[in-house]
Amino acid sequence: MIELEIGQEVEMEFGGKAKVLSVIGSGGQGIVYLVRFNGQKWALKWYDINKMAEPAAFRKNLQNNINDGPPSNKFLWPKYLTKEAEDGTFGYIMELKPDGFDSFVDILNTYKLEIDPLTGRAVKRPVKFNTLGAMVTCVINIVNAFRQLHRAGKSYQDLNDGGFFINVNTGAVLVCDCDNIAPDGSNFGIGGKPGYMAPEIVRGIAQPNVQTDKYSLAVVLFKLLFRGDPMEGEKVVRDVCLTESSELKHYGQNAVFVYDPNDDSNRPVRGIHDNIIKFWRIYPDYIKDAFIRSFTTGITDPSKRIIENEWQKLFIRLRSEIIQCGCGRTNFSSMFIHQNEKTFKCPKCGMEFVTIGFSNRDYRTPLYLGCKFYACEIIPESDDFSAVAGELVENKLKPGVLGIKNCSDRQWKAKMPDGVFYDIAPGKGFPVWQGLEIDFGEVKAHI
Amino acid sequence: MSNEHVTEPEVNETQNVSPLDDFDTAETVSTAPVSDDSILDFDDDPLSATSVSKKSLVIFFLIDTSGSMKGKKMGELNTVMEELIPEIRRVGEADTEVKVAVLTFSTEVRWMYSTPIPIEDFEWARLRASGVTSMGAAFKELNHRMSRNSFLSSPSLSFAPVIFLMTDGYPSDDYKEGLRELQTNSWYKFGLKAALGIGQEANDNILAEFTGSKDTVVHAYSGGQLAQMIKIIAVASSQIGSKSMTLSDDTNHELGEEDVFAAKQKLLGQQIQELVSTQTDGDDVPFDTGW
Numbered sequence: 001m002i003e004l005e006i007g008q009e010v011e012m013e014f015g016g017k018a019k020v021l022s023v024i025g026s027g028g029q030g031i032v033y034l035v036r037f038n039g040q041k042w043a044l045k046w047y048d049i050n051k052m053a054e055p056a057a058f059r060k061n062l063q064n065n066i067n068d069g070p071p072s073n074k075f076l077w078p079k080y081l082t083k084e085a086e087d088g089t090f091g092y093i094m095e096l097k098p099d100g101f102d103s104f105v106d107i108l109n110t111y112k113l114e115i116d117p118l119t120g121r122a123v124k125r126p127v128k129f130n131t132l133g134a135m136v137t138c139v140i141n142i143v144n145a146f147r148q149l150h151r152a153g154k155s156y157q158d159l160n161d162g163g164f165f166i167n168v169n170t171g172a173v174l175v176c177d178c179d180n181i182a183p184d185g186s187n188f189g190i191g192g193k194p195g196y197m198a199p200e201i202v203r204g205i206a207q208p209n210v211q212t213d214k215y216s217l218a219v220v221l222f223k224l225l226f227r228g229d230p231m232e233g234e235k236v237v238r239d240v241c242l243t244e245s246s247e248l249k250h251y252g253q254n255a256v257f258v259y260d261p262n263d264d265s266n267r268p269v270r271g272i273h274d275n276i277i278k279f280w281r282i283y284p285d286y287i288k289d290a291f292i293r294s295f296t297t298g299i300t301d302p303s304k305r306i307i308e309n310e311w312q313k314l315f316i317r318l319r320s321e322i323i324q325c326g327c328g329r330t331n332f333s334s335m336f337i338h339q340n341e342k343t344f345k346c347p348k349c350g351m352e353f354v355t356i357g358f359s360n361r362d363y364r365t366p367l368y369l370g371c372k373f374y375a376c377e378i379i380p381e382s383d384d385f386s387a388v389a390g391e392l393v394e395n396k397l398k399p400g401v402l403g404i405k406n407c408s409d410r411q412w413k414a415k416m417p418d419g420v421f422y423d424i425a426p427g428k429g430f431p432v433w434q435g436l437e438i439d440f441g442e443v444k445a446h447i
Numbered sequence: 448m449s450n451e452h453v454t455e456p457e458v459n460e461t462q463n464v465s466p467l468d469d470f471d472t473a474e475t476v477s478t479a480p481v482s483d484d485s486i487l488d489f490d491d492d493p494l495s496a497t498s499v500s501k502k503s504l505v506i507f508f509l510i511d512t513s514g515s516m517k518g519k520k521m522g523e524l525n526t527v528m529e530e531l532i533p534e535i536r537r538v539g540e541a542d543t544e545v546k547v548a549v550l551t552f553s554t555e556v557r558w559m560y561s562t563p564i565p566i567e568d569f570e571w572a573r574l575r576a577s578g579v580t581s582m583g584a585a586f587k588e589l590n591h592r593m594s595r596n597s598f599l600s601s602p603s604l605s606f607a608p609v610i611f612l613m614t615d616g617y618p619s620d621d622y623k624e625g626l627r628e629l630q631t632n633s634w635y636k637f638g639l640k641a642a643l644g645i646g647q648e649a650n651d652n653i654l655a656e657f658t659g660s661k662d663t664v665v666h667a668y669s670g671g672q673l674a675q676m677i678k679i680i681a682v683a684s685s686q687i688g689s690k691s692m693t694l695s696d697d698t699n700h701e702l703g704e705e706d707v708f709a710a711k712q713k714l715l716g717q718q719i720q721e722l723v724s725t726q727t728d729g730d731d732v733p734f735d736t737g738w
Contacts, residue, residue: 002725050721108499113536113567122536122567132493195542204702227496232604240595242502242604243637244707252702272500272603282493335491 002048002089004033010044010091011083012037018044018082018093029179030091037093042079045179046091055088058188062092065181071148074141076165076176092179101165101174102127108161108223129168132330136319137171139221140312140385145175146217147308150210155184157208159216160193161223184210192216194251195229199299202252211302218294218306225283227275230295233258233266257295259288284321284334290314316376316385320365325351333366342447354432359444367392367432369402378408378440393429404438405429413439501544503601504608504689505563506535506681507593509585511614511645512551516576519670520615520645527674529571534678535685536566543606543689548598552585554578563598582618586625586657593634607637607711609688611680612657615645626656639688639715641665641680645673662716665723679722687711687718 004010009017018037025032030047049055062078070077078092106112111124129135142164149156156163157180165174182188187207192198198215200206222230231251239246250256256266258273259280268276280288290306298305321333327349336344336353344353344366355364360380365373372391375384389408395401406412406424413421414430415437424430430438437446510524535545546563550556551574559572589610592598599605629635641663642654654664665680667673688711 110496110498122533124567128496129494135494202702204700204706223499227499229499232500237604240605241607241634241637243607244710245704248702248704248707275496275499278490279493279496282491331491331493 002050003031004044004046010035010046010085012093013081013083018042020044034096035093037080041096042093043096044082044091044093046082047089049089052188054188055090059084059090061182061186061188062179064183065154065178066092068152070178071152071154072145074145074148074173074175075178076174077178094176094178097165097174097176100169101167101172104161104164104166104220104224107166107168108227127168129171132322132332133319134167134169134171135224136315136322137386138166138173139171139224140315140319141171141173142175142220142224143217143308143311143315144385145173146213147312149175149181150184150213150308153184154181155208155210155213156181156216157187157213158192158196159213159220160196161220162193164220194247195219195231197251198302199252199255200302202248202255211305214305214307215294215298215302217308217311218291218298221311222291222295225287226279226291228258228268228273230257230291231255231266233268233273235266237269237272255295255299257292257299259292260296261292262296282332282335284318284332286314287318312385316374317361317363320373320377321363322371323353323366324368324370325349325353326369327351336366354447356436356445356447360442367402369394372407375408378443378445379410380442392432395429395431401431403429403431410441412441499542500603502542502604502606503544503546503599504606504685505546505548505599506609506685506688507589507611508547508549508681509589509610509612510549510551510574511553511580511582511616512574512576512578513553513580513616513619514577515580515616515648516645518576520673521574521576523670523673524613524677525571525573527677529573531678531681532566532569532571534682538682538685538689544601545685545689548592550585550589550592552581554581556581556584556588558592579619580614580616581620582614582653583620583622583625586622586629590625590629590632590635593632593638599634606688607639608634609639609684610635610641611684612640612642612654613645613677614642614649614654616648617650618653622653637709639684639711641684641715641719643667643673643676643680659712660716662720663712665719676723680719683718683722684715687715 004020006020006022008020010020011017016038018035021034021036023031024034024043029051030045033044033046035042035044052058059081063081066078066081076094076097079094080092082091084090102112106127110126110128112127113122114125116123129138146156163175163177165176180188192201192208194202196216196219198206198212201208201212206212219230235256236250256263258266258268258276260266270277290311293304294306318332322330323333323336323344324330325346327346329346329348333344337347339345339352342355342364344355345351353366353368355366357364358377369392372388375382375387375389378389391405391407392402393405395403406426406428409426411426412424414424415421415435416430417433421439422430432447434447438444538545545566547566547569548563549559551559553576593608599608640658642658644651644654644664644666646668649666651664651666655661658664665676667676
């Protein structure tokens with residue numbers, strides 16, 4: 001059975017039946033249905049086993065993944081297998097995508113199509129991140145999800161823009177299509193999506209593994225931030241028609257990054273790649289350098305690709321360098337005037353932002369009303385990038401006086417204007433002043 | 448196959464436009480400026496992005512609207528084409544902008560719309576059948592329009608087009624001359640070609656001449672089959688056409704140009720054959736019986 005009928009019942013491996021309610025979508029390997037099982041709605045992926053090289057091995061791998069469970073709650077992981085039908089076909093069920101999440105494809109498109117129930121016409125609804133913080137948080141979440149997966153000894157194999165659901169308000173991420181995930185070194189037939197595949201897979205000299213995942217991850221991150229294809233520039237556009245052999249050339253044998261500092265043959269083209277041209281001017285050098293490394297030396301030498309932990313640190317830094325100016329301008333500090341060593345200035349309204357230096361990093365963090373820092377930034381052993389540890393707030397009793405509130409569960413010490421260190425219990429705060437020093441424990445900070 | 452020459456030099460050297468190659472040269476491109484220190488002279492909002500640049504894919508439907516198509520065939524065809532459009536809408540995803548162009552041929556050759564229409568906006572205009580089968584003239588018209596100066600004028604990259612021919616009879620004009628002209632067109636050479644013969648009269652050999660191989664030719668003898676086949680071919684070809692090629696890595700050696708040449712057309716042939724073989728005949732009455 002390649003296709004299931006609406007109303008049909010599919011037997012689950014450990015008993016019970018899933019009843020097919022409707023079609024959700026179809027992909028290269030099969031069709032996804034909405035089903036009812038045990039009184040709850042689920043998504044059922046039903047495979048076209050004709051397209052599989054080894055269905056039995058694929059099923060076994062899926063079974064192993066179900067037994068192992070997801071690396072974290074960021075994955076829409078396979079939950080239960082179905083029984084095999086007489087002709088050997090099978091599927092698995094997983095939880096449905098929760099409300100409030102959009103697909104990465106819709107974000108790249110900047111809109112999604114919704115069918116107007118009255119007219120039956122397709123209507124475009126805009127999809128975009130609500131805040132810069134949500135976008136960078138989303139990037140951190142993606143990187144972190146793959147770090148967790150790789151730490152579990154598995155590779156995703158066909159990382160591409162169809163593999164994520166994203167909440168544009170919070171930056172929360174759900175990794176979907178987890179059925180090709182396999183122990184590093186194994187492959188059950190999936191090659192990947194062109195444009196996202198590592199060049200060595202395109203060339204036919206490697207199979208998907210953790211190293212090729214890292215390349216694909218860099219492409220996903222680049223597309224999310226720069227909104228374009230890192231390998232599509234002048235050199236590719238000159239081909240006019242993207243035939244099979246031009247793809248082999250531009251994404252495999254002779255892939256050239258659009259901003260390769262040593263090869264300007266493939267620069268972005270105005271009128272076609274305007275996003276990349278614009279965003280390349282906005283992002284700070286340490287982000288651009290990481291992409292340059294990924295897409296130059298990282299093309300030929302997989303071991304030079306950026307590891308997830310490094311990406312995570314870079315993007316946690318990027319998030320801390322967002323400045324929300326009172327005039328409404330929100331941007332990275334790289335797009336503010338660097339007034340002096342310790343101050344940024346808004347080029348639009350002239351407002352100045354003092355910075356604070358932490359003992360565990362060599363860059364300074366701008367302070368503005370509402371800015372936050374997170375547990376991982378002040379506790380060396382913490383990997384928690386979502387728990388807010390401190391926030392810059394206005395004193396409720398003394399309007400106009402800004403201070404830092406301890407939102408963590410640990411006691412800090414802060415130096416007050418009288419020159420004395422006071423204990424700052426959770427929930428308490430202290431004013432920001434010229435000589436401020438904070439002692440978080442192992443990490444210290446000073447203005 | 449007409450396109451079996453492994454290396455077509457004109458495709459790889461677009462700078463060197465030969466008269467046979469109407470991929471043309473991309474106009475002089477203006478690339479990014481060297482970085483500029485001024486901060487406020489451009490829209491610098493990190494959240495305001497336009498859609499990622501898309502590759503375009505035009506799906507050409509060449510439809511026989513001669514008098515013999517009248518009645519059930521045309522009724523089925525109109526209905527299935529209306530239903531098909533929403534299904535094709537989904538195939539482009541974030542990478543591809545899919546457009547549709549419909550060329551009908553009977554005594555005269557006519558485009559449904561004067562330019563390819565984005566699939567999101569496309570509405571099927573119901574066709575009527577009358578007249579003879581000017582297939583050769585249709586091939587010439589297609590050749591004329593498959594050019595960067597005409598229907599394939601995307602500013603960015605294109606995928607090779609999908610060309611889907613549907614006919615129920617023998618051409619009434621010199622189709623060979625038209626096909627010869629079409630075969631010189633690079634978009635045709637690299638395009639994904641498929642054909643559907645409707646009823647007993649359609650000649651599969653002519654259709655295979657058009658597509659370049661028998662694998663991409665199928666036949667429908669009844670209304671139910673007609674609907675099935677149109678959907679199978681249109682969905683499979685637009686899916687393959689709108690995506691980059693997933694290259695097979697089971698060759699155990701580094702892939703060369705010869706390994707990937709016409710890979711999409713071969714894949715389309717395989718998929719069509721697999722899908723066709725799994726379809727059941729159904730009980731419906733053949734077009735040619737019961738009169």
